[in-house]
Amino acid sequence: MDDELYGVRLGIDPGDARIGVASSDPSGVLATPVETVARAEGDLDRLAALQEELGAVRIYVGLPRSMSGGEGPSAGKVRAFARELSTRVQPVPVRLCDERLSTVTAEGQLRAQGRKGRKRRAVVDQAAAVVILQGALDREQRTGTCAGELVPPGDTRS
Numbered sequence: 420m421d422d423e424l425y426g427v428r429l430g431i432d433p434g435d436a437r438i439g440v441a442s443s444d445p446s447g448v449l450a451t452p453v454e455t456v457a458r459a460e461g462d463l464d465r466l467a468a469l470q471e472e473l474g475a476v477r478i479y480v481g482l483p484r485s486m487s488g489g490e491g492p493s494a495g496k497v498r499a500f501a502r503e504l505s506t507r508v509q510p511v512p513v514r515l516c517d518e519r520l521s522t523v524t525a526e527g528q529l530r531a532q533g534r535k536g537r538k539r540r541a542v543v544d545q546a547a548a549v550v551i552l553q554g555a556l557d558r559e560q561r562t563g564t565c566a567g568e569l570v571p572p573g574d575t576r577s
Contacts, residue, residue: 424559426476429453429469430552432518432544433480433500438462439544441552442473447559450552452545467507478504478511479567481518481551502573514567516555518547 430450432439440453453473456465470478480501483493498515505513558566 424563424565427473428552428556429466429473429475429478430548430555431466431478431480431504432547432551433497434458434544435496437544438466439546439548440466440469441545441548442469442475443552443556447556450549450556452542452549455542455544463503463507466504470508470511475511477565478508478513479516479552479555480504480513480570481547482515482568484517498570499573501570505570506572509572512565513570514555514565515570516551516567518551 424447426445426447428443428447430441430443436458438456438458440456441450442453443450453469456462466478469475480497482497482501501513501515555566
């Protein structure tokens with residue numbers, strides 16, 4: 420299933436307070452914002468519901484890296500989140516994609532559109548998810564293969 424290059428993909432920008440979500444068209448050409456999910460109990464339920472509602476065949480999760488490419492504590496949190504999500508939505512594959520500068524890029528795009536202050540903050544997570552997903556879609560188009568690193572489901576034992 421992971422080599423499937425047709426169907427809706429989701430892009431996810433996980434933060435400490437909010438999770439931005441974007442989706443693609445079935446051809447995998449264009450990413451668009453979907454919603455912002457509060458980071459709280461039930462957030463994985465909502466993401467799984469969105470995957471099912473939209474019929475997503477793959478989920479790309481933004482992995483924060485330093486400018487040098489290294490991983491810090493926030494990357495470890497995102498890896499754990501991605502494993503939980505992968506367990507939750509299997510057999511739909513979850514892949515980690517480098518998200519360096521996605522929020523900065525999203526902020527710049529929103530500023531260029533004239534969105535200010537509170538209005539911009541309300542949608543920046545979705546816009547960052549669009550940047551992450553569009554990067555993955557562009558890579559799929561260029562290479563004919565899936566972008567990022569496949570995330571195996573986590574250990575479900577307590």
